[in-house]
Amino acid sequence: MDLSLDNNTGRYKIRSYSPGSIIINDATYQDPIIVGLEVLRENQLPMDLGELNKELLEELKITDYEVVILGTGETQQFPSWDLLEQAQIMGTPLEIMATDAACRTFTILASDGRKVLAILYP
Template sequence: MKLQPDQSDAQTITGYGPGWVGVGSGAGAEKITHNVVLGSRGERFAWAGSYEELGPEHFAQLAALKVEVVIFGSGPRIRFPRPAWIAPLAQARIGIETMDTAAACRTYNILAQEGREVAVALLLDQPS
């Protein structure tokens, strides 16, 4: 699916599909094919190997971003993080919302375009 965001200074997701997410537009467009964290202030880094490999240390990386809310895109279906995993976010008083990766991409764009300090952590499960 292709997304056409309104003009915004925030890093935006411009498309997504099985195993990939598009970031930016024009000459700066990039297709990312690994699990990734994106932030509305321009943060971008590779994240976690798979859902089964997640642990508190992965969510501590998100807490260190000091955003208002983290959106966790858990892949093609909703898989909730264990309470122990998200403890670093709770301690930092950062909200977390879990949804499938497609919904996470759309929600991130909306919040980022509103000027919110938000990060999205995306699990990009590779198609079989």
């Protein structure tokens, strides 16, 4: 799926997604990745979605963002209730969706200049 909104003013743009692969700018990622308008972090997420935790959310400073999207792979999968509750308590609820929808949503919000962070599992 090609994502071609070029009015994103940030440094990082999700160009396309296919199951197991995300293209950001001109690089392809096949492991979980964190992307924001001005941030790209590799090798900081556990390979298993179920291992996400509050400490990681704090490290990512999710409270600095208007929207935090969690793309869970080919299908929407909900993380633990504890993780969802912790994000809510921190004041920045996680928007949970399949990764294709997460990539589209990130692209639309970024094109509007919104401060958005995506945690993506290909």
